[in-house]
Amino acid sequence: MSPVPSTSQLRVAVVGAGPAGIYAADILSKADVDASIDLFERLPAPYGLVRYGVAPDHPRIKGIILALYKVLQRGDIRLLGNVDYGTDLTAADLREHYDAVIFSTGAIRDADLNIPGVDLPGSYGAADFVSWYDGHPDVSRTWPLEATEVAVLGAGNVALDVARILAKHPEDLMVTEIPENVEEGLRANPVTDVHLFGRRGPAQAKFTPLELRELGQVPDVDVVVYPEDFDFDEGSEQAIRASNQTKQVVKTLTDWTLRDPAEMTASRRVHLHFLHSPAEVLGTDRVTGLRTERTELAGDGSVRGTGRFEDFEVQAVYRAVGYFGSPLPGVPYDAVAGVIPNDGGRIIGDDGRAVPGMYATGWIKRGPIGLIGSTKSDAAETIRNLLEEFADGRRTASERDPDAILRKLEADGVPFTTWHGWELLDTYERALGEQAGRDRVKVVSREEMTQISRADREHAEQPSGS
Ligand SMILES: Cc1cc2nc3c(=O)[nH]c(=O)nc-3n(C[C@H](O)[C@H](O)[C@H](O)COP(=O)(O)OP(=O)(O)OC[C@H]3O[C@@H](n4cnc5c(N)ncnc54)[C@H](O)[C@@H]3O)c2cc1C
Ligand SMILES: NC(=O)c1ccc[n+]([C@@H]2O[C@H](COP(=O)([O-])OP(=O)(O)OC[C@H]3O[C@@H](n4cnc5c(N)ncnc54)[C@H](OP(=O)(O)O)[C@@H]3O)[C@@H](O)[C@H]2O)c1
Incomplete structure (x- = not known):
């Protein structure tokens, strides 16, 4: 009573x-x-x-x-x-x-990203994918893991999670809490290359140091970075001086630029690209690629477009540009x-x-x-x-x-x-x-x-x- x-x-x-x-x-x-x-x-x-x-x-x-x-x-x-x-x-x-x-x-839900092609089949919101692999009751039980090359947009911790889960071999995930349907889905994942794109520079990435370092420890997955993506303006230098976290993230990323390519023998790769802003998801019936615009730092840590575009062949795009x-x-x-x-x-x-x-x-x-x-x-x-x-x-x-x-x-x-x-x-x-x-x-x-x-x-x- x-x-x-x-x-x-x-x-x-x-x-x-x-x-x-x-x-x-x-x-x-x-x-x-x-x-x-x-x-x-x-x-x-x-x-x-x-x-x-x-x-x-x-x-x-x-x-x-x-x-x-x-x-x-x-x-x-x-x-x-x-x-x-x-x-x-x-x-x-x-x-x-x-x-x-x-x-x-x-x-x-995912924040909107208004670029052409974003609604093509094969273009997904990170929030939906996360809900799937975490067994949320309100999303579909199946997920189409068919792409060998994948783009992940955004340079935050959710993008890191999505890139890592996509790249990790299923046997390294089976010890976790994932539901049975997710286990089945991941076993069929044919991915070889995951490309993550940050629209600003390495000092503006929103990764936390621990989560970034973790990516470097995933078995049989190499992290690939590109020296031409490493640029630091006055805003970047200030950010590194002001935040120990930023300093650690930049150090981890920079250390990866020094790795000998001959040592990279893993069967799967996560490529971290910076200064690439997503411009268009390519394809007619479904995703066949991603077009990015090369950006440059403006001095204060913000970026501007350069008018130079680059196309990447991918069969799936995951948007991890924030929740809403x-x-x-x-x-x-x-x-x-x-x-x-x-x-x-x-x-x-x-x-x-x-x-x-x-x-x-x-x-x-x-x-x-x-x-x-x-x-x-x-x-x-x-x-x-x-x-x-x-x-x-x-x-x-x-x-x-x-x-x-x-x-x-x-x-x-x-x-x-x-x-x-x-x-x-x-x-x-x-x-x-x-x-x-x-x-x-x-x-x-x-x-x-x-x-x-x-x-x-x-x-x-x-x-x-x-
Ligand atoms: C993919 C992802 C991974 C993350 N990983 C980490 C991590 O490893 N470590 C870390 O520290 N932080 C992590 N975070 C951040 C962390 O999850 C958030 O800081 C935190 O969950 C926010 O808490 P919240 O209670 O405001 O929202 P939520 O955790 O979203 O909780 C909101 C709750 O409200 C309920 N709700 C919504 N609408 C209604 C309604 N109409 N009626 C009744 N109930 C409703 C929802 O079902 C939900 O249970 C992660 C975030 C994301 C997106
Ligand atoms: N393991 C963990 O601890 C963990 C895991 C997941 C999430 N979290 C936390 O959860 C919170 C949310 O994470 P999040 O990753 O969703 O958000 P976030 O940290 O805000 O990162 C969002 C990323 O998307 C980019 N972005 C936004 N709009 C864009 C656009 N139009 N085009 C291209 N890129 C765009 C942002 O770039 P700009 O910086 O240029 O805007 C940023 O790199 C964070 O606090 C995060 O730390 C923690």
Whole structure:
């Protein structure tokens, strides 16, 4: 049985159970206020891009999963999975049941790249490919890995992930958590050469040093760089002086220029090209090549086109030029930046004023840049401002019974899942992994995930955690 609904308790909904949402809920739960917190997630599994973005061959990230797991396992934050804000829940529902709402819905799609040919078959967004290899339930189960030569556009960590996963021999990935359908797909991958293109110079690459060095350690894959792509203007020199990370990235790249080509005997190669801006994806019925424009540094680290073009024969193009946040019904949206307009996490309405009780955190607050750790400081700022708004004890939700939202979801036929449901799925995936000699094998189908999570409805219909 739930306790008698409280009139003083602060009722908060967090929408999106990625790291930003979990950190925000955690910080709020530890604040000096009596709060009841519901964490809504559209997928039956929590953790956002930590589960569905981080590359499967990055197991060190498991430490972060463990930290997030411990937060939710405490039981004072109620996870309600398989609930999509916008479909299963509206802004009016949230206003009725909660005093405050924090949107932490991240960014799921690729930023646009408007060049001719970008929509040809064989031209893909990195976000879709990442979702496929990480077993996201909402993308196709199959992926056409047919190209021997591939282009990856962008010089950030996502481009590195995509290039590495494409180039890595499947047997070096099988130890990871990849789902069975992905394993099958990668076994058939005929790739020999992956060409990554940065539109600016080596000092402007957005790789992090560890991730770049990792590329050099992939078995039977050579990294090829081109001395003519190495140019440094005053802006580059300044960037190298100002950032140890940039210095390390430039050093690693420069060291690779000194390698003896005779030593490069691997059966697959990743070519890193700089000062090449994508100009056109070539082909009539499908991708047959990529045209780039040679760029030159302008002095401040920016580049300008030179009018000289180069064609590369590739049969597939992957765009890794950044992610982009999507609009949410009933929530202000900045369509240029792909974020929710906000001031320190307070959502700003069309009239330029803070909307009472509405907050944002994580990538949907500040754009799709930054590591998981940065969502923590982000959440701290948002929660500070939220607590300030409600410090006077004002409470606005008309429905104050924490179980009323469960009754509503059930009445609406929403097959929501809970933390207990996630534990069932987690155990199931680990057992699948054990059979295969791996830590985990992910279940991919949403129906199957939901069925496993809801197998035990007695627990699934848990009362409020508060
Ligand atoms: C391919 C890739 C690899 C990465 N690898 C690393 C790495 O190795 N190390 C590192 O530190 N950082 C990495 N990052 C960055 C890291 O993933 C982000 O910093 C972090 O995930 C952002 O957190 P978030 O909670 O704001 O968004 P997300 O992680 O995207 O979480 C948002 C959550 O909201 C949910 N949601 C969205 N819309 C709705 C809705 N309408 N209703 C309900 N729920 C909704 C989503 O399903 C998701 O679970 C990577 C990023 C990408 C793109
Ligand atoms: N292992 C990890 O730790 C890991 C893995 C993946 C992602 N992440 C993090 O997640 C965040 C997002 O990564 P990301 O790679 O998506 O974004 P990112 O770091 O912003 O890199 C995007 C890249 O795309 C380029 N680009 C943008 N628009 C372009 C255009 N029109 N034409 C050509 N190139 C274009 C950018 O070049 P310009 O610089 O010239 O704009 C940049 O090189 C980052 O903070 C990243 O570190 C971390």
